[in-house]
Amino acid sequence: MPEIFVITEHRKGKFRDVTFEMLALADKIASANDCSVTAVLLTDHAYGLAEELKSACDCVLIAEDPALGNYSADEYLAVLEKIIAQKNPLLTLVGNTAMGMDLAPAMSTRFSIPCVSDCVNVEISDNASLKLERQIYGGKINACLLMKPSSKYIATVRAGTFPADRDRGKNAKIENFPVPAFDNLGKRQFIEYIEEITEDVDITAADILVSVGRGIGKPENIALAQEFADAIGATVSCSRPVADKGWLPKSRQVGTSGKTVKPKIYIALGISGAFQHQAGMKNAETIIAVNKDPNAPIFNIAHYGIVMDMFQFLPKITEKFKQEK
Amino acid sequence: MDIVVCVKQVPEVKDVDLRINKEGTDINNRDDLVMTINEWDNYAVEEAVRLKDAHGGTVTLITIGDEDAEDVLRRGLAMGADHAILIDDEEFKGSDAQGIATGLYEVLKDLEFDLVLTGVQSFDDGWGQVGVILAELMNLPYATLVVGIDVQEKGLIIHRELESNTLEKVKLSQPALLTIQTGINTPRYVSIMGIRKVRNIEIEETDANELNLPVDQIGLEGSCISVRTLSLPPAGRAEMLTGSLDTVCETVADIIRKKGGIS
Ligand SMILES: Cc1cc2nc3c(=O)[nH]c(=O)nc-3n(C[C@H](O)[C@H](O)[C@H](O)COP(=O)(O)OP(=O)(O)OC[C@H]3O[C@@H](n4cnc5c(N)ncnc54)[C@H](O)[C@@H]3O)c2cc1C
Numbered sequence A: 001m002p003e004i005f006v007i008t009e010h011r012k013g014k015f016r017d018v019t020f021e022m023l024a025l026a027d028k029i030a031s032a033n034d035c036s037v038t039a040v041l042l043t044d045h046a047y048g049l050a051e052e053l054k055s056a057c058d059c060v061l062i063a064e065d066p067a068l069g070n071y072s073a074d075e076y077l078a079v080l081e082k083i084i085a086q087k088n089p090l091l092t093l094v095g096n097t098a099m100g101m102d103l104a105p106a107m108s109t110r111f112s113i114p115c116v117s118d119c120v121n122v123e124i125s126d127n128a129s130l131k132l133e134r135q136i137y138g139g140k141i142n143a144c145l146l147m148k149p150s151s152k153y154i155a156t157v158r159a160g161t162f163p164a165d166r167d168r169g170k171n172a173k174i175e176n177f178p179v180p181a182f183d184n185l186g187k188r189q190f191i192e193y194i195e196e197i198t199e200d201v202d203i204t205a206a207d208i209l210v211s212v213g214r215g216i217g218k219p220e221n222i223a224l225a226q227e228f229a230d231a232i233g234a235t236v237s238c239s240r241p242v243a244d245k246g247w248l249p250k251s252r253q254v255g256t257s258g259k260t261v262k263p264k265i266y267i268a269l270g271i272s273g274a275f276q277h278q279a280g281m282k283n284a285e286t287i288i289a290v291n292k293d294p295n296a297p298i299f300n301i302a303h304y305g306i307v308m309d310m311f312q313f314l315p316k317i318t319e320k321f322k323q324e325k
Numbered sequence B: 001m002d003i004v005v006c007v008k009q010v011p012e013v014k015d016v017d018l019r020i021n022k023e024g025t026d027i028n029n030r031d032d033l034v035m036t037i038n039e040w041d042n043y044a045v046e047e048a049v050r051l052k053d054a055h056g057g058t059v060t061l062i063t064i065g066d067e068d069a070e071d072v073l074r075r076g077l078a079m080g081a082d083h084a085i086l087i088d089d090e091e092f093k094g095s096d097a098q099g100i101a102t103g104l105y106e107v108l109k110d111l112e113f114d115l116v117l118t119g120v121q122s123f124d125d126g127w128g129q130v131g132v133i134l135a136e137l138m139n140l141p142y143a144t145l146v147v148g149i150d151v152q153e154k155g156l157i158i159h160r161e162l163e164s165n166t167l168e169k170v171k172l173s174q175p176a177l178l179t180i181q182t183g184i185n186t187p188r189y190v191s192i193m194g195i196r197k198v199r200n201i202e203i204e205e206t207d208a209n210e211l212n213l214p215v216d217q218i219g220l221e222g223s224c225i226s227v228r229t230l231s232l233p234p235a236g237r238a239e240m241l242t243g244s245l246d247t248v249c250e251t252v253a254d255i256i257r258k259k260g261g262i263s
């Protein structure tokens, strides 16, 4: 029976959601093609973690070693090379995350397995080839890909695309994989995690967010958004480029590498809607987007869309609320 | 410190109505698109030039592209890079990340360097793979999503960006390859005057044939993909508000009052 492997992802003793999202996807592919699903767990301490995976797959394959406590490319690659060579999974799923972006391309090259990254859907087609969907040009174009036949494939999966339900009614068997000795490593060493702490306002606590993107143009214009926010009692947040340029503090950034917010209203001004941004705001109750570009991907997830120059919109809408006071 | 930076020219598509050809194989208004440097690569060039200013050495740029890609090289030279290499070849058309990395590798393997920088991802293809594949081909230690570089006597201390406001600190020996994330610095402004000043710097040109690259390793033939079908995303769920500025703003104000519970 062909096997689908999922490389699980955890940090500081906790699974990342993407692990269960991938297991759900793997289960879906497996049921359609009569495959089994194995969760691969590299850790220094499997106890507890392995238990959590049991109801979501057919097998939990554990490689336990003190050197595998935190993700580190060299050690992970050394172990995975052995696992994949011995077990021959048809398909290996890896998260398109800070870990997976670091790991998967190296697995592909070192183990000579073709790899397609950042997939939003993965299927096995009739002739055992892989059919994938991904987005290009910042989400403006969808691409459906058929891979050339191969005995193994790697696909990295966009986080947040599949539901992360942990219970798939399974009861996995547990298997321990002997960890090879780590020779000749040490060119890259994990030192520590650093959590960034800020004293700024907490955007995750706001009921209404007025969020500005690169379309705001220059730092002086942020005052216009602030004025609008003040008029409706909202907080100002932003997309990544605005924080990258230092126009607003990093603590205001919404998205995968910023904060996840769920306000009553999210007003996106001049934000194109890249998936890393969407990941942080798509669960807002009401999303209103203002963008000059009618094809901006933000309109795919907004509830209300306005194709307009925000510099026309902002003064007028602010005026509407100021009049009331 | 001698640094090599891989840069890519990508189309600017904001505010552009992208259209797809009948066969669904490509964008059909490609020739009308304005080309620019891949955002991540701009940060990588800036970082390389800053490291050079702080520690001495040289910065060499490499790109695989058509003859127009000379523009990104000139732009990088204007930012302070010293040399530029253009791999100009039709044969790379349709390459996947492995094909591009293979082409870059053929040039890099003959260069002397302490550090290779790429961007985290290219805006158009968005593989986020070329840097790491190149590191593997070169057998270099690497780190992705780099937002901080501290050069020490014995190697590099790197800050990688993870999800949810967390950084990872790692130590790398040199030479190494880093994929650069936006925000690591503030790239300098490049003026037309600046680009004019570097117009006499010679750009080294090469191609697949000169690099002895087997054509079955690059382009469509070397790619792991057999069929690629493009489509426009289906229309989204947004209710589009139209009308005069005043009507639209009145409607939005009503939505805000209702959904936000503002009286
Ligand atoms: C690993 C990784 C992590 C990332 N994490 C995040 C993250 O946490 N958060 C995040 O936001 N991004 C993140 N990004 C970046 C993301 O890919 C995009 O580059 C970014 O979200 C784009 O921001 P933007 O929409 O503001 O800018 P752009 O994509 O440049 O969009 C600007 C928009 O403004 C519109 N516009 C311009 N002028 C006007 C005007 N006058 N009126 C109205 N509209 C106008 C344009 O039509 C365009 O749609 C990450 C990327 C990577 C690789």
Ligand SMILES: Nc1ncnc2c1ncn2[C@@H]1O[C@H](COP(=O)(O)O)[C@@H](O)[C@H]1O
Binding pocket: B006, B007, B008, B009, B038, B040, B041, B062, B063, B064, B065, B097, B100, B104, B117, B118, B119, B120, B121, B122, B123, B125, B126, B127, B128, B129, B130, B131
């Ligand atoms: N054609 C190219 N020429 C030079 N460098 C490239 C090319 N394509 C990708 N790169 C480099 O690889 C990085 C990641 O690209 P990608 O894997 O395509 O997302 C980019 O930021 C560039 O630094």
